[in-house]
Amino acid sequence: MLSKTIKTFTALVAMSALGATGAFAQESDDPIIIPTHNWNSQIVMSHVVGKLLERAGYNVEYTPTDSQAVYESVRLGDVTLELEVWEGAFGQSFNAALKKGGIVDVGDHNAVTREDWWYPAYMEELCPGLPDWQALNRCASQFATPETSPKGRFLAGPVDWLKHDQERVDALGMDFIVVNAGSASALWAELESASKRRAPIVLFNWTPNFIEAVYEGKFIEFPEYGKGCKDDPAWGPNKEETHDCGNPANGYLKKAAWDGMEAKWPGAYRILEKLSFTNPQIAKMAALVDVDELEPEEAADVWLDENEQVWKSWLQ
Amino acid sequence: MMLARPWLPDALLRPPAVLLLPFADWLNAFSDYLQNDLQLTIFTRAIADVVQFILDVVNNFLLGGRKGLGLPAVPWLTVAALAGLLGYFLGGTRLALLSGGTFTYLALFGQWKLAMQTLALVFVSAPAAVLIGLLLGIAAQRKRWLEVSIAPLLNIAQSLPHFSYLLPVVIFFGVGHHAGAIATIIFATPPMIRMTLLGLKRIQPEIIEAGRTSGCSPRQRLWLVEVPSARQEIMVGINQVIMQCLAMVVIASFIGAPGLGYKLLLLLQSLRIGDAIEIGVSIVLIAIMLDRLTLAWAYRVPEYHGDERFLVRHKYLLGAIALAAVSIAIAALEPYFYFIPRREGLSTGFLWDPIVDWITLNLFDPLQVFRHFVALYILIPVRDLYQWAPFSAVMLLYTGLGWCIGGRTCALLIFSFLGFIALSGWWDRAMITAYMITVAVSVCIVLGLTLGIWASRSPSRAKRALLLCDTFQTFPSFIYLIPVIMLFQVNDLSAIAAVTIYAMIPAVRYTIEGLRNVPVPLQEAVTSAGANRLQRLVQLELPLALPHIMVGINQTVMFSLFMVVIAAFIGTQDLGQEMMRALSFNDLGKGLVLGFCVAFLGLTIDQLVSHWERRRKRELGLAE
Numbered sequence: 002m003l004s005k006t007i008k009t010f011t012a013l014v015a016m017s018a019l020g021a022t023g024a025f026a027q028e029s030d031d032p033i034i035i036p037t038h039n040w041n042s043q044i045v046m047s048h049v050v051g052k053l054l055e056r057a058g059y060n061v062e063y064t065p066t067d068s069q070a071v072y073e074s075v076r077l078g079d080v081t082l083e084l085e086v087w088e089g090a091f092g093q094s095f096n097a098a099l100k101k102g103g104i105v106d107v108g109d110h111n112a113v114t115r116e117d118w119w120y121p122a123y124m125e126e127l128c129p130g131l132p133d134w135q136a137l138n139r140c141a142s143q144f145a146t147p148e149t150s151p152k153g154r155f156l157a158g159p160v161d162w163l164k165h166d167q168e169r170v171d172a173l174g175m176d177f178i179v180v181n182a183g184s185a186s187a188l189w190a191e192l193e194s195a196s197k198r199r200a201p202i203v204l205f206n207w208t209p210n211f212i213e214a215v216y217e218g219k220f221i222e223f224p225e226y227g228k229g230c231k232d233d234p235a236w237g238p239n240k241e242e243t244h245d246c247g248n249p250a251n252g253y254l255k256k257a258a259w260d261g262m263e264a265k266w267p268g269a270y271r272i273l274e275k276l277s278f279t280n281p282q283i284a285k286m287a288a289l290v291d292v293d294e295l296e297p298e299e300a301a302d303v304w305l306d307e308n309e310q311v312w313k314s315w316l317q
Numbered sequence: 318m319m320l321a322r323p324w325l326p327d328a329l330l331r332p333p334a335v336l337l338l339p340f341a342d343w344l345n346a347f348s349d350y351l352q353n354d355l356q357l358t359i360f361t362r363a364i365a366d367v368v369q370f371i372l373d374v375v376n377n378f379l380l381g382g383r384k385g386l387g388l389p390a391v392p393w394l395t396v397a398a399l400a401g402l403l404g405y406f407l408g409g410t411r412l413a414l415l416s417g418g419t420f421t422y423l424a425l426f427g428q429w430k431l432a433m434q435t436l437a438l439v440f441v442s443a444p445a446a447v448l449i450g451l452l453l454g455i456a457a458q459r460k461r462w463l464e465v466s467i468a469p470l471l472n473i474a475q476s477l478p479h480f481s482y483l484l485p486v487v488i489f490f491g492v493g494h495h496a497g498a499i500a501t502i503i504f505a506t507p508p509m510i511r512m513t514l515l516g517l518k519r520i521q522p523e524i525i526e527a528g529r530t531s532g533c534s535p536r537q538r539l540w541l542v543e544v545p546s547a548r549q550e551i552m553v554g555i556n557q558v559i560m561q562c563l564a565m566v567v568i569a570s571f572i573g574a575p576g577l578g579y580k581l582l583l584l585l586q587s588l589r590i591g592d593a594i595e596i597g598v599s600i601v602l603i604a605i606m607l608d609r610l611t612l613a614w615a616y617r618v619p620e621y622h623g624d625e626r627f628l629v630r631h632k633y634l635l636g637a638i639a640l641a642a643v644s645i646a647i648a649a650l651e652p653y654f655y656f657i658p659r660r661e662g663l664s665t666g667f668l669w670d671p672i673v674d675w676i677t678l679n680l681f682d683p684l685q686v687f688r689h690f691v692a693l694y695i696l697i698p699v700r701d702l703y704q705w706a707p708f709s710a711v712m713l714l715y716t717g718l719g720w721c722i723g724g725r726t727c728a729l730l731i732f733s734f735l736g737f738i739a740l741s742g743w744w745d746r747a748m749i750t751a752y753m754i755t756v757a758v759s760v761c762i763v764l765g766l767t768l769g770i771w772a773s774r775s776p777s778r779a780k781r782a783l784l785l786c787d788t789f790q791t792f793p794s795f796i797y798l799i800p801v802i803m804l805f806q807v808n809d810l811s812a813i814a815a816v817t818i819y820a821m822i823p824a825v826r827y828t829i830e831g832l833r834n835v836p837v838p839l840q841e842a843v844t845s846a847g848a849n850r851l852q853r854l855v856q857l858e859l860p861l862a863l864p865h866i867m868v869g870i871n872q873t874v875m876f877s878l879f880m881v882v883i884a885a886f887i888g889t890q891d892l893g894q895e896m897m898r899a900l901s902f903n904d905l906g907k908g909l910v911l912g913f914c915v916a917f918l919g920l921t922i923d924q925l926v927s928h929w930e931r932r933r934k935r936e937l938g939l940a941e
Contacts, residue, residue, distance in 0.1 A: 036492075039586050064493045064573045069901035071492075079491040094902070147689045148697075148808060156807060159888070161898040182807045183888035183897070186585045186799060193588055194677045194803035211587060291587045296659050 427662020
């Protein structure tokens with residue numbers, strides 16, 4: 002059965018290489034539904050993968066979905082797969098869905114993710130000693146606002162991203178107050194406003210992200226993450242508190258799929274297993290939209306044209 | 318009780334934990350029961366498939382593609398030409414320019430595809446909402462028990478924030494274009510029910526009698542006598558449905574609706590404010606166009622030309638066919654008139670970004686002083702006061718107010734609204750919401766009344782101000798959030814500023830309407846008695862217009878409650894923030910309970926204001 006699928010599949014690849022998009026009756030004709038979220042690298046990646054699946058003869062549809070709620074939709078088969086499961090941001094929702102059943106782990110991308118406190122490059126002049134966290138703490142008063150004065154203000158991501166920033170501030174005895182933004186847009190709006198005025202700001206950021214292409218900056222170096230930091234008080238510089246460390250500097254970026262996908266579109270599932278993107282590739286996808294102002298579909302075409310050697314092997 | 322605070326037992330300060338009821342768990346259990354035991358999802362998914370199919374057909378007609386009927390798309394030139402003709406037919410040259418111009422704008426600015434996806438959603442949701450609303454309205458007029466039970470449900474439904482509708486829709490109907498349509502239908506139906514019911518109840522008994530004596534069957538009487546007599550109200554209902562549909566455009570994209578709303582959020586996410594404003598303008602144009610078209614249709618007097626020649630009688634139909642043929646031919650020769658891709662479209666984005674830059678660079682520092690002052694001397698004290706007040710005292714205060722203004726039933730209702738919030742365990746969060754809307758509504762009243770009074774002084778100014786109100790009301794409020802954050806940073810002041818901008822609209826609108834509707838003979842009488850303009854305004858016009866202005870303030874409270882939830886995208890600590898969290902984690906029960914808390918805050922104010930307004934109108938002799 003499997004070898005037959007692979008055989009038809011190679012035939013298909015050969016066909017599409019000749020430019021013929023023949024009917025492919027072996028697998029389901031139902032569309033594979035790819036969810037798109039509200040950040041551009043994910044949307045471009047979705048279109049890149051969607052276009053690859055189309056070249057392999059599948060019907061593909063895209064549907065905009067909330068990036069946390071999507072795991073429930075994958076579980077129910079309302080959407081077929083998810084291309085960016087971030088360890089830090091969505092690990093919890095993903096694990097909860099795994100436990101409930103209906104969703105499968107399809108492996109990691111080559112890319113690693115990092116989510117932590119971050120500052121724009123000009124801060125290094127204003128606060129010498131960065132990116133060290135103790136240097137940051139010495140400059141805390143520069144970041145103060147009327148609500149937080151005399152302590153500094155750290156602009157964190159939305160509460161539901163569950164980053165434990167407050168616990169870290171307490172555990173490391175930092176002079177900062179955590180203020181939660183309500184959305185990623187709110188973070189960028191403040192960064193944009195602050196960096197135009199070269200005003201002090203330290204905020205939550207992550208990589209890969211389009212922000213890297215627009216603003217230079219660095220992550221704060223906290224005591225390095227290690228196993229036990231988040232639940233063993235004895236671990237790390239503070240012997241009585243947990244969370245006395247930074248976030249992992251190399252979190253996973255996973256692919257996930259509905260558990261019915263493999264049976265319904267076996268060839269597509271194989272492609273999903275094989276494909277993997279690196280940090281620079283993802284950054285490039287984001288930059289095509291955020292810097293070059295292409296539409297996501299066009300950006301996907303450009304990316305596919307420029308990176309044929311990357312994706313060719315996934316289709317075989 | 319406020320003064321006696323230090324001596325009060327804890328149980329009267331904060332709702333005691335033992336009394337809290339797990340409303341959310343009950344709702345979740347109920348939802349699980351519906352999903353797993355009753356297998357309701359089989360039924361709802363079937364509905365979802367039907368809606369999806371209809372959407373595919375409409376989408377196919379507007380955009381082409383494989384799905385639906387598999388036809389090629391209609392060229393934009395044809396759509397624009399036909400829309401222009403329809404506008405001319407309904408309202409003359411001006412309306413023709415508006416409707417033809419709107420579609421031309423959408424095409425030239427490369428937003429055709431997005432706009433058609435959004436229009437497809439409106440074209441499917443609006444008729445469905447109208448039909449369901451009409452039928453329910455008729456049924457409620459027939460059956461007294463239905464009317465009695467539907468009235469409070471309508472009140473709650475119309476004060477629930479948009480976001481509370483999303484989770485139940487995701488769970489029972491899935492995500493995607495159809496889910497957006499279904500959420501929109503649910504949100505847009507209540508005003509239709511209300512207006513249908515209102516229209517049917519206003520029919521003079523003589524008309525129904527005439528129908529009866531002329532030998533109509535009950536069904537004929539309904540469709541040939543009663544519904545046409547209630548035409549005006551029903552048309553206003555249709556108009557409201559369309560406006561509600563467009564208000565949902567951005568929010569529906571959270572559960573998978575593609576189109577202008579989704580693109581708007583994406584553009585904001587990558588801070589392309591100029592492009593986002595362009596999308597906002599498209600949404601406003603579509604809304605105003607549909608609004609004016611339906612209103613023109615509503616107030617159109619039916620014409621009868623039985624004895625004219627075929628060509629004359631069908632001139633519009635024939636004209637439409639001719640226009641379609643010519644425009645399709647042009648589009649076939651020149652692809653520019655068929656479809657303009659985004660990259661070839663015009664853009665004014667480059668104009669807006671420098672403006673936003675200039676504002677952040679030059680206004681930030683002057684505003685710093687203002688920001689510090691407001692935060693330290695107004696916001697933080699008010700917030701502390703609301704958090705400090707014992708919940709029992711707040712409940713007593715409002716129940717007492719209800720008693721004085723509206724009597725026993727009103728007091729009882731308010732007591733149960735606030736009681737629900739207290740027992741749900743969200744009292745503290747609700748007080749943060751209450752504090753934010755108190756500040757925002759106060760600012761709205763002061764600014765809104767001032768602007769309204771100023772605008773009402775001359776008819777042309779009033780007309781322009783009302784057009785501005787229409788524009789701001791349909792302009793997607795998400796766009797305000799970004800510049801507001803750039804100026805005020807992430808804090809309560811930003812949220813309150815965003816709420817104020819949006820919630821001021823009804824305050825201005827109703828003030829203008831109220832003042833312009835003061836009877837002219839009365840004004841002249843007072844003037845001839847020697848009053849100057851200020852005396853006339855203060856002693857005659859404002860008191861007479863006050864009931865209508867109060868309706869506007871009531872609306873301001875509702876608008877601010879809707880917006881405060883959206884302001885959670887800036888970053889707040891109130892009910893809205895928790896509602897976003899519930900949406901992220903698929904917690905249906907929690908999301909609904911929070912929605913009810915917001916709705917009950919609004920309904921408390923609504924009870925007080927509407928009772929007061931009714932009493933005042935009676936005193937003024939404006940109502941029987």
